[in-house]
Structures are given as structure tokens and as C-alpha cells.
Amino acid sequence: MHLLDEIESVMKEGFIDISPETRYVFKADTTKFSGIPEIVVNVKLESEVSSVLAIASKHNISVTARGTGTGMSGGAVPIKGGILLNFENMNRIKSIDRKKKLAFVEPGVVTDRLRAEASEYGLFYPPDPSSSAVSSLGGNFAENAGGLHCVKYGVTSRYVKGFKFVDSTGDIISCGSAYEKTYFPGSFVMIGSEGTLGIVTEIALELIDKPPVHDTYITYHNDLMSAVSTSIRISNSPVMPSVMELIDKEALLAAREYSDIFLPENTEAVLIIKTDSQYLPDLIERSLILEKILSSMKVPEWNRAENTAEEESFWDLRKAVSSSIKRIAPDKMNEDVTVPVTSLFELIEYTRSVSEKYGLRIVVYGHSGDGNLHVNILYDRKNDTELNNARLASEDIFKKSVVLGGNITGEHGIGLSKKSFLSIQLSKNEISFMKKIKKAFDPDNILNPDKIFNMSKG
Numbered sequence: 001m002h003l004l005d006e007i008e009s010v011m012k013e014g015f016i017d018i019s020p021e022t023r024y025v026f027k028a029d030t031t032k033f034s035g036i037p038e039i040v041v042n043v044k045l046e047s048e049v050s051s052v053l054a055i056a057s058k059h060n061i062s063v064t065a066r067g068t069g070t071g072m073s074g075g076a077v078p079i080k081g082g083i084l085l086n087f088e089n090m091n092r093i094k095s096i097d098r099k100k101k102l103a104f105v106e107p108g109v110v111t112d113r114l115r116a117e118a119s120e121y122g123l124f125y126p127p128d129p130s131s132s133a134v135s136s137l138g139g140n141f142a143e144n145a146g147g148l149h150c151v152k153y154g155v156t157s158r159y160v161k162g163f164k165f166v167d168s169t170g171d172i173i174s175c176g177s178a179y180e181k182t183y184f185p186g187s188f189v190m191i192g193s194e195g196t197l198g199i200v201t202e203i204a205l206e207l208i209d210k211p212p213v214h215d216t217y218i219t220y221h222n223d224l225m226s227a228v229s230t231s232i233r234i235s236n237s238p239v240m241p242s243v244m245e246l247i248d249k250e251a252l253l254a255a256r257e258y259s260d261i262f263l264p265e266n267t268e269a270v271l272i273i274k275t276d277s278q279y280l281p282d283l284i285e286r287s288l289i290l291e292k293i294l295s296s297m298k299v300p301e302w303n304r305a306e307n308t309a310e311e312e313s314f315w316d317l318r319k320a321v322s323s324s325i326k327r328i329a330p331d332k333m334n335e336d337v338t339v340p341v342t343s344l345f346e347l348i349e350y351t352r353s354v355s356e357k358y359g360l361r362i363v364v365y366g367h368s369g370d371g372n373l374h375v376n377i378l379y380d381r382k383n384d385t386e387l388n389n390a391r392l393a394s395e396d397i398f399k400k401s402v403v404l405g406g407n408i409t410g411e412h413g414i415g416l417s418k419k420s421f422l423s424i425q426l427s428k429n430e431i432s433f434m435k436k437i438k439k440a441f442d443p444d445n446i447l448n449p450d451k452i453f454n455m456s457k458g
């Protein structure tokens with residue numbers, strides 16, 4: 001049977017699409033990488049995923065899973081063509097158990113949909129990438145996504161209580177306590193494996209009690225370093241913010257078009273800080289400590305949101321940053337390096353020296369509470385010197401982050417964009433061990449090939 005007929009025959013609710021328009025649409029994520037898939041398979045059922053994988057394995061065709069394509073490392077780009085498994089329509093929240101505080105979801109569920117539904121049960125799903133209005137939980141799982149609330153509550157893996165996946169031959173496997181199974185050795189490596197080890201078809205996610213009270217502040221600083229020092233000081237205090245986000249001046253100017261927020265003159269940076277608690281007296285205490293720190297750090301001005309609309313305007317500002325930076329330069333390299341919080345100051349000083357060294361503007365914002373900064377190097381890819389300098393600047397910043405005890409990526413993943421820098425972070429032996437894991441899960445290298453690293457032939 002012809003391959004297309006074979007796939008068509010196993011589709012019960014899903015459908016395939018080979019029109020040039022559709023294939024073109026699925027060629028990229030938010031990066032500049034691109035690869036046109038030969039077949040787009042819009043799955044709806046786990047059995048369809050399983051059958052498609054069995055067919056792909058038989059024909060030795062590559063399979064790239066795609067959530068909603070908001071990835072920032074090229075993970076969902078079908079660089080080898082082959083089959084693109086689109087999870088957009090496999091998007092049921094199967095159940096939410098209030099007592100067990102557990103949600104069973106399909107991978108195509110948009111992150112904020114689960115957050116909103118959990119909220120109706122008085123529950124809270126904390127991992128909230130800035131893209132949570134559009135990213136999928138399958139993509140969050142595959143990238144082990146972080147987000148604004150992760151400084152206090154931890155990243156995606158902290159909430160995974162089990163999952164089901166289809167292996168490279170089409171077999172369906174479940175693991176984790178939610179399925180009354182132990183994690184077999186090695187199953188946990190699936191989280192954050194960027195679709196290279198298996199295709200996730202269901203995730204059991206822990207929910208927590210929604211903190212009933214919170215305060216949200218915006219603080220205005222006359223220089224970036226004072227904002228960074230304030231952020232470090234708060235991190236080292238008992239405030240335990242549930243969100244702490246830094247935005248530098250260039251990012252602010254780019255994003256403020258999307259927000260009616262007031263920015264005092266001379267603002268060079270802001271911090272958006274949220275405190276929350278299960279108990280009002282505890283919240284009041286944390287917020288008081290925070291305000292004392294702001295005074296002792298001589299923060300010139302700050303504002304505590306008086307109502308939901310005002311608070312929303314802070315988040316709108318933060319969430320607009322990433323996309324609006326795209327408008328202030330032809331191209332940007334958005335590096336999401338992570339360092340210990342106490343090294344943030346040094347990292348930012350270093351980015352300033354790198355900016356001078358290569359004559360490129362560098363915009364800084366991100367999750368300063370957990371040391372995960374988005375360092376955006378602005379350049380024009382049509383200018384060869386700028387392109388080359390931007391790459392060198394990225395490399396310098398990666399090296400510095402590792403020297404400072406951090407990572408080359410805090411949440412966006414390696415994918416295509418960072419694979420040539422992997423050896424800055426990992427030794428030869430470590431990369432070779434990761435390849436052994438890949439080989440054990442996917443001996444024919446059909447699952448998202450050439451992501452994270454290339455497998456040598458044979």
C-alpha cells in the first residue's frame with residue numbers, strides 16, 4: 001500500500017493534509033529555521049499516533065511532533081521533512097480530580113486553558129511560560145517549560161505525575177504514580193527531551209490549591225543595575241516572591257505600546273513582583289518585608305496594583321516584551337541563559353561588555369527571580385559582520401553563564417538553535433551518554449532527528 005493510503009487508513013478522527021499551503025504553514029516555529037514536512041498528520045487519538053509511528057518506523061520516515069509552534073529553539077521544525085504530527089486538535093482536558101488535585105490532559109491543550117479550568121475548581125497549575133495563552137502542554141512537557149510563577153512553584157517537571165507516550169515503534173507506554181505505576185528507570189528523561197525520545201499522548205499534572213490572596217507590584221529604577229541588585233536582595237529575603245520579572249529600558253520602550261502603563265521619566269528598568277499566600281496575615285507580612293527592602297534599596301518609585309485591571313496592565317507589559325522586541329531590530333537572538341541568582345549582576349555587566357565588544361545592542365529581560373534571563377542580541381542577518389558578531393556574542397554569553405555556574409538554556413531547549421553550543425555545557429562523555437539514551441529509545445533515529453545533536457550514521 002502507498003504510504004499516504006496506509007496513514008489514511010489508520011485515521012479515525014484525525015486527518016492528513018499534503019497541500020503545499022499546509023505543509024508551508026508547518027515549516028517553522030518562532031525561530032528562523034525551516035523545513036517543509038512531506039505529510040501533515042492532524043491527530044486526535046492516541047491510537048492514531050501509535051499507528052502512524054508504527055508506519056513511520058516500518059518505512060524509516062522521520063516524525064516531528066508539534067504543539068502550537070511557539071518554540072524558541074527550532075524543536076518543532078521538521079528539518080528532515082517526513083511526517084509532522086500536529087497535536088492542535090488532540091486537546092481534551094480529560095478530567096480534573098478536585099480531591100486528588102490531578103488533571104489528565106491531552107498534549108494539545110493550551111496551557112492557559114488548563115489554568116483557567118483548574119481555577120474553577122479552586123486549583124492552580126503554576127507553570128506559566130509567557131506564551132501560556134498559546135503554548136501547548138505537550139510542548140511545555142517536551143521543553144520542560146518554565147515561566148513567571150516558577151520562581152516559587154517550580155517548572156513543568158515538578159507537576160508531572162505520570163504520562164503516556166508512544167515509542168519509536170508505535171508501542172503505547174504509561175508510567176508514573178497517576179497511572180498506578182512506578183517510573184521505570186529512565187522514563188523521567190522523557191520530560192524535556194524535545195520530542196526526540198517518544199511522543200507524549202497524555203499527561204497527568206498535579207494541581208495545587210490556588211493561593212487566595214496576592215499582591216502585585218511594579219518597581220521603577222533609574223538604572224538597570226539597581227533593579228538587578230534589588231532583585232537579588234529580594235531573592236535572598238523571606239519574601240519568597242511567586243513572580244519576579246526584570247525588564248530593561250529598551251524592552252520597556254518596545255513593549256509599552258501594548259500597555260497603558262505609566263512609566264516615570266528616567267526609568268531604566270522595572271521589576272514586576274508578585275507575592276502570594278494561602279493566608280492573609282502571611283501575605284501582609286511578606287508584602288511588608290518587600291516594601292521595606294524597596295525603601296532600603298532606595299527604589300525611587302513603586303506601585304502596588306489596586307485592582308485587577310491595574311495588575312493586568314503589568315502582565316500585559318511583561319507578556320508583550322518578547323514579540324515587541326522583534327519590531328526594534330531586523331533580527332534578534334533570544335538566549336535564555338540561567339545563572340545562580342547571586343551571579344545576575346555579573347552576567348548583566350558581562351553582557352554590557354559583550355555589547356560594546358561587538359557593537360551590537362543587547363536587550364535584557366526575564367525571570368530574574370530564578371536567574372533565568374532573556375538576553376536578546378539585536379542584529380541584521382543581511383549584514384554578514386553583524387550576523388557573525390551576534391553568533392560570537394551568544395557564544396561568549398553562553399560561556400560566561402556556564403563559568404558562573406549556570407546553563408546555556410533555562411527553558412527554551414537546545415533544538416536546532418543551541419546544538420552547536422552544547423559542548424560549552426556538556427563534556428564529550430556526557431553528550432555521548434545522551435546519544436546512547438537516544439539510541440536506546442529510538443534506534444533508527446526517526447523521532448525529531450538532528451535536534452539537540454546529530455546522531456552519527458551506523
Ligand SMILES: Cc1cc2nc3c(=O)[nH]c(=O)nc-3n(C[C@H](O)[C@H](O)[C@H](O)COP(=O)(O)OP(=O)(O)OC[C@H]3O[C@@H](n4cnc5c(N)ncnc54)[C@H](O)[C@@H]3O)c2cc1C
Binds near residue numbers: 087129322
Ligand atoms: C512570546 C513567547 C514567550 C515565551 N516564554 C516562555 C517562557 O516564559 N518559558 C518557557 O519555558 N518558554 C517560553 N517560550 C517558548 C515556548 O512557548 C515553550 O517552549 C513552549 O513550551 C512550547 O510549546 P509549543 O506547544 O509551542 O511547542 P512546539 O514549539 O510546537 O514544540 C516544542 C517542542 O516540543 C515537541 N513536542 C510538541 N508536542 C509534543 C508531543 N506531544 N510529544 C513529544 N514532543 C512534543 C516538539 O517536537 C518540539 O521539540 C516563549 C515563546 C514565545 C513565543
